[in-house]
Amino acid sequence: MKSKANESSYIDKLKEEVELQRQRNIAELEDLDEATRLEIEGHRTGTYLRLEIHNVPYEMIDHFDPCHPLLIGGIGLTEENVGYMQARFKRHRWHKKVLKTKDPIIVSIGWRRYQTLPIYAIEDINGRHRMLKYTPEHMHCLAMFWGPLAPPNTGMIAVQNLSNNQASFRITATAVVLEFNHAAKIVKKIKLVGEPCKIYKKTALIKKMFTSDLEVARFEGASIRTVSGIRGQVKKAGKIELGNKPKKMGGQVEEGIARCTFEDKILMSDIVFLRAWTQVDVPCFYNPLTTALQPRGDTWRGVRTVAELRREYNIPIPDNKDSHYKRIERPLKKFNPVVVPKSLQSLLPFRSKPKEIKTKKDVRAVVPEPHERDVHKLVQHLQLIRHNKMKRQKMKKMEKKKKHDVEKAKEDVVTKKRQREERRERFRSQDKLQKKMRRD
Template sequence: MDEETDGKKDPQFHRNGGQDGGFLDKLKEEIELQKQRNLAELKDLDDVTRLEMEGFRTGSYLRLEVHGIQYEMVEHFDPCHPILVGGIGLGEENVGYMQVRLKRHRWYKKVLKTRDPVIVSIGWRRYQTMPVYAIEDRNGRHRMLKYTPEHMHCVAMFWGPLAPPNAGVVAFQNLSENQDLFRITATAVVSEFNHAARIVKKIKLVGYPYKIFKNTAFIKDMFTSALEVARFEGASIRTVSGIRGQVKKAVKAGQGKDGSARCTFEDKILMSDIVFLRAWTQVDVPRFFNPVTSALQPRDRAWKGMKTVGELRKEHNLPVALNKDSLYKPIERKPKKFNPLKIPTALQAALPFASKPKDTPKQKRQSLESLRAVVMEPHERKVHALVQHLQLIRSEKIKRRKLKNEEKRKAFEAKKAKDEQLSQKRQREDRKQRYLKEDKQKKQTRQRLE
């Protein structure tokens, strides 16, 4: 069955293949005939007319005239470094935000910092820009990273001339020849022109209540103006004690300083509670790019662009800026002082006597015992010390007696367990003998009856 099927299919397959091959051969023949006709027609024409009709032939030399070139390029021209002439697509002439998938090179020892200038090489262009690094969360949010990850890719967004997707990107920190570190800092690939992508970072706003109602409170020091309060209307807030709430509106004029907000909570909060709001704020990508003009200067001098913050600090011998709010501080928690428990009178009347609060009136005068100060005489001190020594000796004797009694008890329990074991063994032997004797008597009685 399979052989018949294969036999039926093979001729059809070969026949189709033959038809395709014949069509291609026929097409090639037509192209070759047309080429020969063109050559025959253009053969008798002069070179100028033929160039206008046919165009430049392969292998011919051209002379290009480029206008608007700076005089430095001609002055510092080096024939040992040829110039490549190429063209770019129509969409690559525009400037905008580019999103690339970047990874720090494994041989580069330092990490890359957000907004530190780097030189990128994309296609025909080399320019300096200031990228912002981010990582994409599961929900599609681009969260800003201060530094590039160690052994994984991240998203980098920067401003510059656009390049087509899947174009390779190579990043450098500088173009100097005299450097000890590995030159290539990162490699990337263009993913898309994402103008709508927003890079965000976390913010935490802290406020304090200054007026509390039942489930409503006025919060201060969280916002700076009524416009900012309007921006965060409906945002979720919570207190340190875990009570959740929501921002409603800015307070009216005269009810608090500018930036105070009216918030509602699940329960009544305390004046000592701290209210905080967790949100996300957008990070702006700097619109900066500086083309590398290394062809406009001598070859023995390296092109220098914008310096990083670390390089500027090193040159001017400046220490790292210290932010006091970023330092770790000792946690000081003041003891919480709760108000005394107040039981309503109606509830006190319904309670049993044992559960009712016992109101003892305070004494206006101090008692005689608290007023009198006891000062012992030397003889009394000796007597007191002797009594303490005697009590110590007595407590030691009691302790030793208890230990000795415990040892005796353990020995007695061990002996008792041993005797009980022997007794059980003896009882088992007695039962065995008794059962044998009774069995023998039963057999003798049975034989007599038979």
């Protein structure tokens, strides 16, 4: 019992010495400024926080730079999920180039920075989200991309790369999050072209427009049109047997044939096309920035654009000859005249009835007699004399008219001069009369 009492008294004595030393240190350091006190004493208890972080990559410890402190924050439960986000997007006015759909950009939203592949679109009047290949020049558009979710009204900036040796402006665009976890249906135009392979009265089988019967079923009821302007509609998938063997005998059937009806009979030379809308899928891709896992002097490189890959590997831009603008010259088609049955002609009004066209009869050559030739020659001479006489009379009339026009122009000049003098005299007399009346 005595040994325990001696130990407790010894510990209390040490505590008192520590407390006395602490009081002396506080008294000595109170007169110093904060910077000097921090160098001598260090960080005091209560001015710092100790955190334990598990599963940290070893590259972060190897390349850690104390001159670049880490900023640590927390996120909400809704921001831990990954999904689609829709943002109101606008290219920065100082950025020189427009942005292309599916080109990778680096976005900074809230606590996160990552690379993603956005799809740009614009909302039409009918509420349809139409895909844009490039961002507009001086207006907003919608950007749909995949990444960690952020709450609405969260600000966002975008850059294309993290290099410090950029000659142009670094920030490419600014945006604000509108919705998250909202998979908007983005569509783009599609034009399917086909040609007839079999024609009935007003029904035709169209080939090379679809690849399978399932695709034909998807476009049932769609409007189609020929180059000549004949409208039609896709009905259902048709069947055409390949080869001489029928289907019952083991013959093959070609798929992708559509049975279509038109408002008039079409020709085998007609081109049939279908205009529709197809959905564009947003890529489910995002690449977090790992700048803390590499040396500060290195530039982080993520997914490269198609233009950068072409420049790096010296790949030429593909040239599609069908995409060139060229002059289309189509020969004029000569259609057969409309034949109205005689049973209907009697029921039509008079002005709508077909008029009988007189056919030219065969003209046979007639050999004139010598007397008839002399008479014809004399008549030709008389007509020539008359023609020359009329020509001379016309020339005289034209000369006479020219002289008359010159004299009339001279008379008009004199007449205008006289009328101007008369107006002056009349205005003077009126002015004198008004002055006299004012005096009276």
